[in-house]
Amino acid sequence: MSYLIKPKQYHALLDLQQTELGIKQIKSFFQQNLSSDLRLRRVTAPLFVLKGTGINDNLNGVEKAVSFSIKDMDNAEAEIVHSLAKWKRLTLADYNINEGYGIYTDMNAIRADEELGNLHSLYVDQWDWELVMPEENRNVDYLKEVVGRIYGALIRTEYLVYEMFPQITPILPSEIKFIHSEELLQMYPNLTTKERENEIAKKFGAVFIIGIGGKLSNGEPHDGRSPDYDDWSSKSKNGYYGLNGDLIIWNPILECALELSSMGIRVNKEILAEQLKVTNNEDRRNLYFHQRLLSGELPQSIGGGIGQSRLCMFYLRKGHIGEIQASIWPEDMRIEAEKAGMPLI
Structure with a gap:
């Protein structure tokens, strides 16, 4: 079901024309910084892939992909992508990308089963990126290093927005806090996952939660994660599981945590086999x-996605993602959002 948060005393700081200018500048500047900091080259991405190849991201395993038949290919079924998590790794191999370099692309997707609200839309747009890394870097320290580079690009982009629109003052902390999902559970054992994220994001402003997908001490994962791209079952030297995580910041407009990126070190063949077994998905071994x-x-890699509309929403201090992107919304949500000062595109 859709759910609308009405920010207290909300007033848009930019009109429609300023907003569109801001979106253009943010997207251009941030992707240039991301490309430079991680040594990524831009590639062209698919909007759809063939069904039954194992290339599409199945997210939590319950979301149904939008599909259609291809008349000129004997009605073969194609699926609109959910993300390009696995496609990117195939591309690294097919393009013979060298170690230490990678790719990024504009990913556009449709997630028809999404629960619509201020942060969730049917339409998903993000920068998907993937970097070839040496096998010996399969550790948390390397994960943190890459997260730090991405966060540096976020800081620089926030200052660009301030130069363009002085009424929007920077609020991101100079450093990002790293915490494991098990540590977070121990800090707030009586809270739900989202409540824990809200508390830690409000406390530090920006946080990277490590270890998404594996079961914690309460028997539940912090959040769901597909078994065939991120490594969430490797054990680190401190005894915690997971070489992946979510980059989350505090959203002062909605007064909640805002996830900007999901990323991680990818599975090798041993970890893939283990995670497919644990999740009862060994039938996937036969997919392309x-x-x-x-x-x-396929090369060992690290990669993730960074939400474009969410990033712009945060920088431009918008209360609804529909103020950034054109999508379809329930009519009652459009009416209520308009009353709350959030006209949806």
Whole structure:
């Protein structure tokens, strides 16, 4: 069901024309910084892939992809992508990208099962990126290093927005806080996952929560994660599981945590086999993507996605993602959002 948060005393700081200018400048500046900091080259991405190849991201395993039949290919079924988590790794191999370099792309997707609200839309737009890394860097320290580079790009982009629109003052802390999901659970054992995220984001302003997908001491994962791209089952030297995580900041307009990025070190063939077994998905071993990974054809990589509309929403201090992107919304949400000062595009 859709759910609308009405920010207290909300007033848009930018009109529609200023907003569109801000979106353009933010997207251009941030992707240039991301490309430079991680040594990524831009590639062209698909909007849809063939069903049954294992390339599409199945998210939590319950979301249904939008699909259609291709008349000129004997009605073969295609799916609109959910994300490009696995497609990117295939591309690294097919383009022969060298170690220490990678790719990024504009990913556009449709998630028809999304619960609509201030932060969630049917339309998903993000920068998907993937970087070839050496096997010996499969550790939390390397994960933190890459997160730090991305956060540096976020800081620089926030200052660009301030130069363009002085009424929007920077609020991101100079450093991002790293915490494992198990540590977060121990800090707030009586809170739900989202409540824990709200508390830690409000406390530090920006946080990277490590370890998403594996079960914690309460028997539940912090959040769901597919078994065939992020490594959430490797054990680090401190005894915690997971080489992935979510980058979250505090949203002062909605007064809640705002996830900007999901990323991590990707599975190798041993971890893939283990995670498929644990999640009862061993039938995927016969799919195209999984066969190429298990046969050793794909490079070790780290990668993730960064939400474009969410990023712009935060920087431009908007109360609803529909103020940034054009999508479809329930009519009652449009009416109520308009009354709350949030006209949806």
